[in-house]
Amino acid sequence: MNKLLVLFSFLLLTGCKQFLDVQPEQQVDESQAITNASTAEAAVNGLYNRLGNDGYYGSNFPALSYLSGGDVQWTGSQGAPQEITSRKLTADNGYVGSGWSAIYRTILAANYLLETVPPLNDPLLTADRKNQILGEAYAIRALSYFDLARGWGGVQLILKPTYTPQDNTGISRSSLDETYAQVLKDLTAAEPLLGNTTNRNRVTKKTVYALRARYHLYRQEWDKAEEYATKLIDDASYKLVKPYSAFFANNAVNTTESVFEIAYSNSFKNGHSNWWLPPALSGRREWAPSAQLVTLLNDPKVGGNRKELIAQTAPPGNLWYGKLYYRNPIGTDPAYLIRIAELYLIRAEARAQLGNTTAALADLNAIRDRAGVPLSTASTKETLVQAVEDERRVEFAFETDRWFDLGRKGRIGTVLNITDPNKYVLPIPNSEILADKALTQNKGY
Structure with missing residues (x-):
C-alpha cells in the first residue's frame, strides 16, 4: 500500500x-x-x-x-x-x-x-x-x-x-x-x-520569531521573550489597527494586526461561527460569553471598543453572543493564531519581570490606547504583571488564551x-x- x-x-x-x-x-x-x-x-x-x-x-x-x-x-x-x-x-x-x-x-x-x-x-x-x-x-x-x-x-x-x-x-x-x-x-x-518575508497565512522567519516570543514567555525566559517580541514590534509590517474591531470587522483579512492567521474557504471551513452565532444568524450559539465577561467588555474603562466582540439578539431573547466569527458564507472566517497585540503584551510582561517598568507600561498602554480605555498607571513589577493578565483576558477573549495563560502562571x-x-x-x-x-x-x- x-x-x-x-x-x-x-x-x-x-x-x-x-x-x-x-x-x-x-x-x-x-x-x-x-x-x-x-x-x-x-x-x-x-x-x-x-x-x-x-x-x-x-x-x-x-x-x-x-x-x-x-x-x-x-x-x-x-x-x-x-x-x-x-x-x-x-x-x-x-x-x-x-x-x-x-x-x-x-x-x-x-x-x-x-x-x-x-x-x-x-x-x-x-x-x-x-x-x-x-x-x-x-x-x-x-x-x-x-x-x-x-x-x-x-x-x-x-x-x-x-x-x-x-x-x-x-x-x-x-x-x-x-x-x-x-x-x-x-x-x-x-x-x-x-525567508524573512511577510506572509500572514504561511510560516516565515517572522512567524518563528513570534512563536519564539510566546515560547520564552511560557518558559519564563524574560530576556529572550523581550528580544523576540521586539523583532516583530519593530517590523513596519506589523501594526496595531484602530479601532480594535478593524482586524476582523467588515470581512477584513490579513491586516497589519495579523502575524499568523489560518485562511478558510467554502471548501475548507472554520467551525467557530457555527458554535458562536445565534440561530437567527445561522449558528447554534452553544458557546456564549459569560455574564462577567459581558460586563467587562461593555465597561468603557475595561473593554472600551473591544465591546465589538459581542452583540445581543433582539427581544425577547436578549442573548449575548460572540461575533469574532461571523462571516457569510458561514465558516469562512480566519482563525487568529498570533496577533501583534500579543507581542506587545508578551514584551510588557517580560519587561515588568525584568524590572523595566517604564517600558513595560508603555507596551501595556499601547494596547489600552488602541482599545480606547484609560491608560494604566501601574508602576511596580507586581501591579504591571497583574495588569497584563487582566488586559489579556479582554484582548483575547475569544482566542486560545485564557486557560493556558492562567496555567503558565500557576493561577488556575x-x-x-x-x-x-x-x-x-x-x-x-x-x-x-x-x-x-x-x-x-x-x-x-
Whole structure:
C-alpha cells in the first residue's frame, strides 16, 4: 500500500473519534505519495489544513481553552463540553480526544514532509523552496508540540513518519521540560530555512520569531521573550489597527494586526461561527460569553471598543453572543493564531519581570490606547504583571488564551477555584491509552 495512504489510514483507525464534523484534511488525494515538486506542494498545503482542522484550530482545541477558562459558557445539551465547564472532565471526553488526535495528525504530516522532501530530485523544487517547506514543517511541528505541552504536559515525542500501525508505538512520555526542549529545537531548526518575508497565512522567519516570543514567555525566559517580541514590534509590517474591531470587522483579512492567521474557504471551513452565532444568524450559539465577561467588555474603562466582540439578539431573547466569527458564507472566517497585540503584551510582561517598568507600561498602554480605555498607571513589577493578565483576558477573549495563560502562571486555582492541581492539565484520551500501553495517564484521571 502507498506510504501516505497507510499513514492516514492508521491515523484514522487509531485516532480518537472527532466530536465535530470532520473537515477536508488535505487539498489533494491523501493516497498520493510525495515524489516530486507538485506532490510536495500539495502535502505542505495539507499540513496547513491539518493545523486548521475542526479538531485543531478550526474549533475543538481553542474550545478546550474557552470552556476551561471560565469566561465562556456552554449553553447546549451535549455532554463533552458540559463536562469541561462543570469541571468534571474525563479521559473519554470528545473535545479532548479530538484535539489530541488532530494535533498528532498535524505532527505526523510534518514528519512525513521532513523525511521525504530532502532527497527529492525535481528541477521545479529548488533548494530555496525545499528549505521553505522544511522550515514550515519544523515550525508547525513546534507549534503542535507547544500546544500539547501547555494542554497535557509532557507527551510522547514522535519525530518520524508512521508507515504502519506498529510504527511509533512503545514510546514513553517525555517530561514537560523535554517536550518544551523539542519545541525550541524545532523552532531553532526552522529559523535559518525560512525567508524573512511577510506572509500572514504561511510560516516565515517572522512567524518563528513570534512563536519564539510566546515560547520564552511560557518558559519564563524574560530576556529572550523581550528580544523576540521586539523583532516583530519593530517590523513596519506589523501594526496595531484602530479601532480594535478593524482586524476582523467588515470581512477584513490579513491586516497589519495579523502575524499568523489560518485562511478558510467554502471548501475548507472554520467551525467557530457555527458554535458562536445565534440561530437567527445561522449558528447554534452553544458557546456564549459569560455574564462577567459581558460586563467587562461593555465597561468603557475595561473593554472600551473591544465591546465589538459581542452583540445581543433582539427581544425577547436578549442573548449575548460572540461575533469574532461571523462571516457569510458561514465558516469562512480566519482563525487568529498570533496577533501583534500579543507581542506587545508578551514584551510588557517580560519587561515588568525584568524590572523595566517604564517600558513595560508603555507596551501595556499601547494596547489600552488602541482599545480606547484609560491608560494604566501601574508602576511596580507586581501591579504591571497583574495588569497584563487582566488586559489579556479582554484582548483575547475569544482566542486560545485564557486557560493556558492562567496555567503558565500557576493561577488556575486562585482565579477559577479549581482546588485539585491534577486538573490543571487535560487527560490523555482513554482510546490512546488503550492503543499504546507505553502511554501513561495524567494523575487524577
